[in-house]
Amino acid sequence: MPAPYPMPSNEAERLKALAEYHLMDTPREEDFDRLTGLASRLFNVPIVTISLLDYDRLFSKANIGFGFTEISREVSFSAYVIMGDDIVVVPDTTKDPRFSSNPMVLGPPFIRFYVGIPLVAPFGEKIGTLSLIDTKPRADFTIEDRRNLTDIAALVMDRMEIRRLDHVRTVNQARFENVAATFSDAIICANAAAQITFWNHSAERLFGYSPAEVVGQRSDIIVAESDRNIYGALLERLRHGLRMERPYKSIELLALRKDGSEFPAEFSLSSWKEGKTTSVNIIVRDVTERRINEEHLFRLAATDALTNLPNRAVWRERLEQTMAAERPATILLLDLDGFKEVNETLGHSAGDAILQEVALRLRSVCSTAIMVARLGGNEFVVLLSGNDERQARTVAGELIGAISMPYEVSGQRCHIGVSIGGALGPQHGSRPDDLFAAADMALYRAKSTGKGHFELFEPRLREVAVLRRAFEQELRFAFENGEFEVFYQPQVSLSNSRVVGAEALMRWSHPQQGLLSPASFMEVLSQKPSASAVGEWVLRTACQQAAKWQSAIPGFRMGVNLFEAQCRSGRLVTLVREVLTETRLSPENLELEIVENVLLHNDAVTLRMLQDLRSLGVGLAFDDYGTGFAALSLLKRYPVTRLKIDRSFVRDVNTDPTDAAVVKAIQYLGRSFGMDVIAEGVETEAQLNFLKQVGCNEAQGYLFGRPMTAAQFSQLFVDVGPPA
Incomplete structure (x- = not known):
């Protein structure tokens, strides 16, 4: 697929x-x-x-x-x-x-x-x-x-x-040398006496020494005199079996070439035992270019190079600080009118000169502002103290007047204008992003009404709400047009490796985007009024299919996920009873999977509903147990019959002691409360063996089969019989 x-x-x-x-x-x-x-x-x-x-x-x-x-x-x-x-x-x-x-x-x-x-x-x-x-x-x-x-x-x-090299350094020396010979970084090995024992081709290129010249020499030959004491202390630490903890695992030192020139380099050091002796591995990388790039980037991260105004990043930090202090503030967002035409007519040099002059005029008008910044292109912003509408309109008017004055560039007189959008905090937004977005919408409206205008924000619907409604309508039509499908993933008994059931899982056959998993739509669907109707359709479809398969696989169990809306509808018990009667499926062959949100309501109505379902003989599985905040008391209070171990714990169960402990704990809880346990997301034999060792009853995951159509499931597990 x-x-x-x-x-x-x-x-x-x-x-x-x-x-x-x-x-x-x-x-x-x-x-x-x-x-x-x-x-x-x-x-x-x-x-x-x-x-x-x-x-x-x-x-x-x-x-x-x-x-x-x-x-x-x-x-x-x-x-x-x-x-x-x-x-x-x-x-x-x-x-x-x-x-x-x-x-x-x-x-x-x-x-x-x-x-x-x-x-x-x-x-x-x-x-x-x-x-x-x-x-x-x-x-x-x-x-x-x-x-x-x-x-x-x-x-x-x-x-x-560097992280990849850290891992490579853990392999044995012979393999390491074979690999290191091809690396672009200088890799050097030294013995317990700090004498060089290995020198790769990259080290030769970087330092100018051939292997014959340096093997047997002290390794500090590659370190500038000013940093040799630091380097020697690090080697001494390694020779005594101490690990290089941050910030010393990788450290910048001045390196020394054969010709006497010095350059900044990153030294990464580690050690390993060979019998009773300690060997040291040194990876050296020339960081001259990186230093230049970092200095350039950090300089750009603070100041706009053209206007010397604070740039977007610094502006954002100041806005966040102002709003975090709960101080009233005003944003004036400016966009130059006619700048593009001047830029294209007179050239970019003229355009740059105009932007520099605009910056000077902004500073002059807004000398008491918290900050004046250039956001990029021909967009500027002013952050004023206070949230008085009259002040905002006054300053905006002064800015429009100042920026609209003629400019003299290369002997030519130019005219540009400015559109300004304003927003007052906190009334137009209590968070920085919200307040800035409000000013941005006001600016858009100012530009749409013509040049040289100021507009103050007025709340209106966000575009995302419109898009969300459109997507929700797609979902509604998807159900009405029969675009949803039910797939089935096998569930296997770990005692005999036989298929004992399946979990019914939704898929959306989208007309344009193809087959979509629940990750693409379930969050939105679960919140819509149609959720109960969709859930009822899944329940009927899955039960009809289970009724066909239980004759071939005695005791076959079908797991069906419930929407929270179904649990709140007040007719779930009646619906389940009707579906079981219509499909002639035995209640013990149906297991309803409940998410934590349903149980956390911890109310009498929920308890009675679950008790009534158990009275019908239907199984109740607690889905994704261990990922949320459910207390042990819920297991005692509610008639849950099975715990489902979430795949996030199973994935690293063989390498992460914490995940292994969680799985063991859930298995222990299940046994203590008389509940069965099934593990989700089993993909490897190692995971399977671990689950068998801790006594887990059942499992599902890609190791046994991906979610598939009913026809595919029948062909693999029903028509030919369950696997031996």
Whole structure:
């Protein structure tokens, strides 16, 4: 079955390259967090992510403003970015058919502007992306922006390469030397006496010494005299078996070439035992160019080079500080009228001169402002203290008058105007993004009414609400037009490896986008009035199918997920009784899966409903147990018959002691409360063996079968009988 997202032709090689970095599901790290912070300030975007793309999910290694550690690959923008070599720019996601109905556009984090650049491994595999995200659309992404984003992506890959080398250093020496000989970084090995024992080709190129010249020499031959004491102390620490903890694991020192020249370099040191002796490994990377790039980027992150005004990033920080202090403030957002024509007529040099003069006039009029900044292009912003409408209109009028005065450029007189949009805080927005968005909408209205106007924000409906309604209507029509399908995933007994049941799972056969999983639509659907009707259809369809299969597989059980709306409808028990009667399915062959939100209501109505369902003989499964806040008392209070271990715990159960402990604990709880336990997301034999060892009853996952159509399920597990 084809994937519901674009797939690179070299997917297998790409995933293999990703695995070599050993970064998936690892904790946050300062190096990557600093880079996302830098990108956020430089491009003035509220959301930045460094993401790695696995075969079916996106993992966020570092991010600012992105509330997800991982998401489905199906809904990720990165799935499209890695298909090409260039930067992907989406000025307005709501106008791009690939993303307009994406749940992250219609819901949190409400993506409207997106830029992504592939993170490319040394041999060309695209292992992930660096993404810039804003909650409002943007008109352009300049050539300079592209260069800066490329530089930051290179810095990200530098850090990832260092991590890859950290892993390589853990292999045995012979293998290490074979691998290290081909690396682009200088790799040097030294014995316990600090004498060089290995010197790769990159070290020869970097320092100018051949292996014959340095093997047997003290390793500090490559360190400038001024830093040898620091270097010697680090070696001494390693020789005594002490680990290099941050900030010393990687450290910048002045390196020394054979010709006597010095250069900044990053030294990464580690050690390993060979019998009773300690050997040291040193990786050296020339960071001269990186230093230049970082200084350039950090300089750009603070000041607009043309006007010397604070730039977008600094402006955003000041706005956040002002609003965090709960001080009333006014935003005046300015866009020059007629600037494009002057720029095209007289040239960019003249345009730059005008922008510099505009900056001077802004400073003159707004000398008491909290901040005057250039956001980019011909857009400026003023942050005033106080939220008085009269003050806002007065200052805006003065600005229109000052900026509209003639300009003398290269002996020619030029005229431009300005449109201004204003917003008062906190009445027009209690958060920085909301207040700025209000000013932006007011500016749009000012420009639409002609040049030289000021408009103050007036609340109105957001475009995203319109788009969300359109998507909801698509969902309603999807049900009416029969576009929903029910797929089935096998559930297997671990005692005899036989199929004992299936979980019914929804899919949407979208007319334009193809087959969509619940990740694309379930959040919106579950909140709509049609949720109960859709849930009833799934229940009937699944029970009809289970009735056909139970004759071939005695005791076959069908698991059906319930919408919360069904549990609140007041007629769920009646509906289940009717469906069982109509389909002639035995109650014990039906298991209803309940999410935590239903149980957390902890009310008498919910309790009575679940007790009535159990009285019918229907099983009740607690779905995704362990991922939320459900207390043990709920297991005692409610008549749950089965606990479902969430796939997030199963995935790393063989490598993560915490996940292993959670699985064991859930298994113990199930046994203690007389409940069966089933594990979701089982994909490997190692996971299966662990579950058997802890006494888990059943499991489901890709190891046994993906969700499939009823016809496919019948062919694999019913017509030929369950697997031996």
